[in-house]
Amino acid sequence: MRTATVIIDPQALTHNLMQVKRLAPKSKVLAMVKANAYGHGVAMVLPALQQADGIGVASFTEAFEARQLGWEKSIGLVEGVFSADEWQQAIDYECSCVIHHQPQLDWALANVPSPDSATRSVWLKYNTGMNRLGFDDQQTITAAKQLHQAGYQLILTTHFANADDREHPLNDLQIQRFDKMLALLKSTVSEDIQGSLCNSAGLVNFPDRHYDWVRPGIMLYGSSPVIDKSASELELQPAMEFSARIMALSTVNTGEAIGYGSRWIADKPTRTALVSIGYGDGYPRVVNDETHVCVLVKDKSVGSEQNCQSYQSYQDYKSYLCPVRGRVAMDMIVIDVSSVPNNIALDSKVILWGNAPHVDDIAAQAGTIGYELLCRLSARPARKQAL
Numbered sequence: 001m002r003t004a005t006v007i008i009d010p011q012a013l014t015h016n017l018m019q020v021k022r023l024a025p026k027s028k029v030l031a032m033v034k035a036n037a038y039g040h041g042v043a044m045v046l047p048a049l050q051q052a053d054g055i056g057v058a059s060f061t062e063a064f065e066a067r068q069l070g071w072e073k074s075i076g077l078v079e080g081v082f083s084a085d086e087w088q089q090a091i092d093y094e095c096s097c098v099i100h101h102q103p104q105l106d107w108a109l110a111n112v113p114s115p116d117s118a119t120r121s122v123w124l125k126y127n128t129g130m131n132r133l134g135f136d137d138q139q140t141i142t143a144a145k146q147l148h149q150a151g152y153q154l155i156l157t158t159h160f161a162n163a164d165d166r167e168h169p170l171n172d173l174q175i176q177r178f179d180k181m182l183a184l185l186k187s188t189v190s191e192d193i194q195g196s197l198c199n200s201a202g203l204v205n206f207p208d209r210h211y212d213w214v215r216p217g218i219m220l221y222g223s224s225p226v227i228d229k230s231a232s233e234l235e236l237q238p239a240m241e242f243s244a245r246i247m248a249l250s251t252v253n254t255g256e257a258i259g260y261g262s263r264w265i266a267d268k269p270t271r272t273a274l275v276s277i278g279y280g281d282g283y284p285r286v287v288n289d290e291t292h293v294c295v296l297v298k299d300k301s302v303g304s305e306q307n308c309q310s311y312q313s314y315q316d317y318k319s320y321l322c323p324v325r326g327r328v329a330m331d332m333i334v335i336d337v338s339s340v341p342n343n344i345a346l347d348s349k350v351i352l353w354g355n356a357p358h359v360d361d362i363a364a365q366a367g368t369i370g371y372e373l374l375c376r377l378s379a380r381p382a383r384k385q386a387l
Contacts, residue, residue, distance in 0.1 A: 032217035200225035259326025282377035
């Protein structure tokens with residue numbers, strides 16, 4: 001049986017949420033669980049996020065799932081609704097919606113929910129420079145006045161374009177625009193208008209701009225949101241371990257190539273292992289030749305040599321970082337196990353990412369970001385919760 005497995009650690013999720021609350025102690029937390037909780041599974045993560053003040057989703061499917069699972073706190077639809085009918089659904093599901101363009105504003109004004117409805121609170125999206133969603137200056141002022149007059153409670157929100165790079169000049173411009181608009185709306189519309197500026201990267205890089213709500217996403221799952229600090233430096237714990245098993249062992253002779261395209265050629269006799277994982281499971285096809293996995297070998301006399309162990313107790317195993325050789329295929333990869341003792345066996349566990357290697361490391365070697373690798377995991381690997 002193929003044994004690709006995704007293990008989710010709820011304790012790591014809760015730990016990361018506590019890191020958010022430590023960084024932003026005066027702000028409410030809207031925890032992002034969109035894209036199936038960044039590939040971790042909404043059902044898996046909600047119990048660990050109970051101390052958040054709300055969750056952010058991108059679709060009614062996610063909102064409905066959360067309600068079915070018993071989530072009673074705020075649910076924010078971060079792209080808002082796509083029709084007048086969906087606005088009514090938002091009211092039915094008790095969702096708080098982002099309003100970022102005129103049709104959404106029209107639907108909200110035409111169908112105002114009851115005063116006790118969660119939908120009575122809306123996130124008014126102001127375009128400060130990202131140039132995707134949001135109203136311009138005058139449109140924001142007009143929308144805020146209309147919504148306030150209709151009885152809505154407002155949270156002014158925007159989104160950084162470059163928050164991961166603290167020194168990018170657009171950050172300061174976006175902050176200045178947001179500060180100015182929030183102050184203007186508070187003075188001309190209502191003092192009760194709240195503010196929300198920071199995603200995970202903004203939360204880390206701009207501690208004086210947390211306002212009333214922060215909106216962490218990737219950092220909840222243990223990946224670094226910024227370019228100059230690793231997850232461990234931010235005291236984040238990976239919430240996912242992705243693993244598979246060795247399905248065959250062999251030796252490649254000098255001068256022989258491995259895999260499609262014959263890209264990697266052995267310069268000496270090389271012991272290899274075939275691992276039951278590939279891009280069909282969500283492992284990236286385009287990793288470079290510096291990419292490693294962690295192989296665990298039963299050895300009760302020693303502990304971990306390379307700190308590859310993740311969430312379960314691996315004290316009875318010795319761990320080895322082994323390089324990937326040749327191209328990643330749909331269903332399998334080949335790794336070089338020359339450094340592993342001869343007692344390596346079929347069905348030995350191979351950690352693709354977890355504590356080490358970290359998903360951010362694999363993403364860098366694949367020329368992408370941890371977000372993508374986590375979100376694009378296929379349905380094929382079995383999902384489990386850490387013991």
